[in-house]
Amino acid sequence: MADDTHVTKARVKSGVLPGVREIKRPDFTKKAADIEKIEAERVLKQGEAGSDTSDEALMAESIEAQEKATDESDQLEESAISDDPKWYVAHTYSGYENKVKESLDKTIENRHLENQILEVRVPMENVVEMKDGVRKASMKKMLPGYVLVNMIMNDETWYVVRNTRGVTGFVGPGSKPVPLADNEMKSLGIQSGTIEVDFAPGDSIAVTAGVWKDTLGTVKSIDYSKQMATITVDLFGRETPVEISFSDIRKAN
Numbered sequence: 001m002a003d004d005t006h007v008t009k010a011r012v013k014s015g016v017l018p019g020v021r022e023i024k025r026p027d028f029t030k031k032a033a034d035i036e037k038i039e040a041e042r043v044l045k046q047g048e049a050g051s052d053t054s055d056e057a058l059m060a061e062s063i064e065a066q067e068k069a070t071d072e073s074d075q076l077e078e079s080a081i082s083d084d085p086k087w088y089v090a091h092t093y094s095g096y097e098n099k100v101k102e103s104l105d106k107t108i109e110n111r112h113l114e115n116q117i118l119e120v121r122v123p124m125e126n127v128v129e130m131k132d133g134v135r136k137a138s139m140k141k142m143l144p145g146y147v148l149v150n151m152i153m154n155d156e157t158w159y160v161v162r163n164t165r166g167v168t169g170f171v172g173p174g175s176k177p178v179p180l181a182d183n184e185m186k187s188l189g190i191q192s193g194t195i196e197v198d199f200a201p202g203d204s205i206a207v208t209a210g211v212w213k214d215t216l217g218t219v220k221s222i223d224y225s226k227q228m229a230t231i232t233v234d235l236f237g238r239e240t241p242v243e244i245s246f247s248d249i250r251k252a253n
Helices: 032-050 055-069 097-110 155-162 182-187
Strands: 086-092 117-121 124-131 134-141 146-151 167-170 204-207 216-223 228-235 238-245 249-251
Touching: 086 097, 086 155, 097 117, 097 146, 097 155, 117 155, 146 155, 155 167, 204 228, 216 238
Parallel strands: none
Antiparallel strands: 086 146, 086 167, 117 146, 124 134, 204 216, 204 249, 216 228, 228 238
């Protein structure tokens, strides 16, 4: 007798893991006010079910739920791994952008990931507003709900960023973060391309210009986005960290 049982297979969108919400790619050509409006509407919808609870409490509950839902078996797609630093976008809870940056900066320092996660940025812009007939200048976030990360994408860095408190995921399908395109970087004021230098952390260097000219030091860390290197110099018998431009130092022979 033939088996009439039909098995229904759930359709899973390509590139998105089951149970993992796809983060839509933001339109970087929109004005901050438009992005802020969309983000405010998203947060409002999240809070409708618990209007008697404070915003801070709702946010904490949402973050806790997100952390519990994280499946440790998730893995970064191999095709997303890159040996070169690129700019990626991490989606955060609204209002948590600066907290995410602070947490990531501390984690980078504690785990000594300075050469893999090069910079965490919350893009800001100058805005002039009229209030009570008075023009006031202020700084506002260009991308509310997003944090930019210049990083080498691998299993460790991916895990560190996505598991930072307040981060809901990378922009991209499922476990395949998508780096910013050149035109998106340009609209955010980010210079494309990576400057190559012939020195690395631990190398001895000589300062060729500036107030520290003719000083010898050791490279402690390199910031490609700022084109600066932090070196340690001997100052009154103590090792002192100093930031020097790439153009003012060379590898010592």
